[in-house]
Structures are given as structure tokens and as C-alpha cells.
Amino acid sequence: MDIKEKKLLVTGADGFIGSHLTEELVRRGYDVRAFVYYNSFNSWGWLDHSPEQVKKEIEIFQGDIRDPYGVKAAMRDCELVFHLAALIAIPYSYHSPDTYVDTNMKGTLNVLQAARDLGVQKVVHTSTSEVYGTAKYVPILETHPLQAQSPYAATKIAADQLALSFYRSFNTPVSIIRPFNTYGPRQSARAVIPTIITQIAKGERKLKLGALTPTRDFNYIDDTVRGFIEVAQSNATIGEVVNVGSDFEVSIGETVQTIAEVMGVKVEIETDHERLRPEKSEVERLWADITKAKQLFAWKPNFSGKAGFKLGLQKTAEWFSNPANLRLYKEDRYNI
Numbered sequence: 001m002d003i004k005e006k007k008l009l010v011t012g013a014d015g016f017i018g019s020h021l022t023e024e025l026v027r028r029g030y031d032v033r034a035f036v037y038y039n040s041f042n043s044w045g046w047l048d049h050s051p052e053q054v055k056k057e058i059e060i061f062q063g064d065i066r067d068p069y070g071v072k073a074a075m076r077d078c079e080l081v082f083h084l085a086a087l088i089a090i091p092y093s094y095h096s097p098d099t100y101v102d103t104n105m106k107g108t109l110n111v112l113q114a115a116r117d118l119g120v121q122k123v124v125h126t127s128t129s130e131v132y133g134t135a136k137y138v139p140i141l142e143t144h145p146l147q148a149q150s151p152y153a154a155t156k157i158a159a160d161q162l163a164l165s166f167y168r169s170f171n172t173p174v175s176i177i178r179p180f181n182t183y184g185p186r187q188s189a190r191a192v193i194p195t196i197i198t199q200i201a202k203g204e205r206k207l208k209l210g211a212l213t214p215t216r217d218f219n220y221i222d223d224t225v226r227g228f229i230e231v232a233q234s235n236a237t238i239g240e241v242v243n244v245g246s247d248f249e250v251s252i253g254e255t256v257q258t259i260a261e262v263m264g265v266k267v268e269i270e271t272d273h274e275r276l277r278p279e280k281s282e283v284e285r286l287w288a289d290i291t292k293a294k295q296l297f298a299w300k301p302n303f304s305g306k307a308g309f310k311l312g313l314q315k316t317a318e319w320f321s322n323p324a325n326l327r328l329y330k331e332d333r334y335n336i
Helices: 016-027 045-049 068-075 090-095 097-118 151-170 192-201 221-233 252-262 291-297 305-321
Strands: 007-011 031-037 059-063 080-083 122-126 174-179 181-183 206-209 218-220 241-244 268-271
Touching: 007 016, 007 068, 016 031, 016 045, 016 221, 031 045, 031 068, 059 068, 068 097, 080 097, 080 221, 090 097, 090 151, 097 122, 097 151, 122 151, 122 221, 151 174, 174 221, 181 221, 181 305, 192 206, 192 252, 192 305, 206 252, 218 221, 218 305, 221 241, 221 291, 241 291, 252 305
Parallel strands: 007 031, 007 080, 031 059, 080 122, 122 174, 174 241, 181 218, 206 268
Antiparallel strands: none
16 A cells, blocks of 8 residues: 555654654655544644654644544545554553543544545554563464453554554455554653663662563564554555564563663662563563564564664663753652
8 A cells, every 4th residue: 555645644643653753644645634633722733843844744633532522523635544542541541431431432433434434445443562461471473362461452452453454344445553662752651661760861870660570572663653654555454453573572670771871870679569560460571573564564673682672772861861852751759
């Protein structure tokens, strides 16, 4: 599918991955409408920090993914939709699960129903590796059992299944991209890598963290964005779920030490019990099998293995260490 001449909509364009994806689409010369969350500050989220030449090329739509009428209005005249709008913080899903049902499930339903009504040519729906829960085997194939170990994961499983149901019931052209733990500039401090980096960058050497033994497949933002675009362009992805990861497994403890090495410091770790997930909710192991992505559209990560991870961390630490960026974060407070 050639998306060059098509009108594209990105929901969640104001967020971490969404803003990077929107910018890359604009740089490639695509016609982009960015759906951002309405607020009285007229903030476009992370798109406010985009280069001026990029912002000039973006059509902004302010709305709420929970509003079916606004979603349909945003999607009108768009031929392809990248659906990223979601609530993603796991601890906050313990606190306010009802908002996750409304945003992640009902919001996705609004996108799918509008796509069906408007005859949208393709919807790229965003999943998450959290739907797998603790790996029963590694690397994790797309056929791995789905296990909701948090309200967040439960709503994402439901959203994924809604998307597939529209494909099977109505032939709605849906592709599901399942990114593993994306990291990079702009990521929220609710995630572990920004939590580590911001504490170090602000002078802390005794870091407050949660569990250190779980492993993750950390994927640098540039690779994730390329994955989104490749999924959109490939006709072979319609009706399919595709993992996008680094094909590299590393523990949180090892990640702390690698970041400390990259930033040239020595650190100690203090367990902050507020940051620990409930025992049965902690996902202990994630590691993506990316064979399907390689087969369907020849995607593979540029930031792979230990060397690639270290390079990605260097780029991330450089961004966070910039005083203008660092002041946007509250490293002394736990962000759920």
C-alpha cells in the first residue's frame, strides 16, 4: 500500500510514540492530520516541541478519543489511520481502571466504527507487549497466550480483539502492531528508563526504583516508528498481529548499570515499595520474536543487541540531560 499520496490521521499524536511518528511522517512528505487531546491550555503535547518547519505542515485536530462524533469528524477524508491514543500507565490502571475501559476499549471502538462507516482504507491499531503477561516461553511469538496481569493489559487485549473482530466481521482493513518496550527522548517518567536517567541527570546517586529482576525487550523509538510505517505500507499485514522489538532481553538491574556506565557515574539502588507492582501483576519476562515482521515487510531493528541498546541509551540520556528537557520532569516524585 503506497501511503505517499494519502491523507493520514495519527491519534495520540501528542504522546511519546505518536509525536515521533507524526514528525517522521511529515519529514517523509506525507499529508498528516494529528489528533491531540483537547485541553484548555491549547497544548499539543509533545508536538509543541517539534521543529517549527514540522509544525507548519501538521493539521491539528483537538478532541477526545472517547467521543464517537469527534473521532468520526477527525477521520473524515483520511484514508489511513494510525491509532495510538490510549492510557498506558500500569500503576494508574490500578487506581482508575474505569478510565482505561473508556479510553482504550471505547476509544478503539469509536475508531473502528468510524473506519467502517467512512470506508477508511487501513487502520493500524497499536497493541502492547503487556498483553502477553509473563512469558511462558521466549522469544514470544504473536500466538503466545494473552494474559492480563493489570487492568491496563486487560483493556488492551479487549481493544486488540475488537480490532480483529471488525476485520473478521466486516472486512475492515485492520493491522495490529505490537511494540515491545519502546524508549527514547520524550518518554514519560512513569517508565523505568526515564526514571533512571532523570534521577542521575539531576544529581542523584541513590536511585529509587521498583523491581530489578524482570526482563524487558527495549526497542528504541526510531525502530518503533519505522515499524509503524512499514506495517502501514504492507498489504500482507491486514488482519495480522505483528511484534516489533529489539530481539534482545535485558533485566532492569542490568539496564540501571548500563545507563550508569553511559552517563559516567556510579549508583546505588534503593527499593521504593510504592513502585512495586502487586506480586501477581508483575510481568517477569518479555522478549519479542520478530520473525513475522522480517517475513512480512523485511523489518529489523537498527538498535539491536547489547551494542544497539547502549547506543539507544546514549541518545536518550543526551536528550534528557539537556537542561531545557530535564526541567520538564519531576525526578523527586513517583509518577504513576
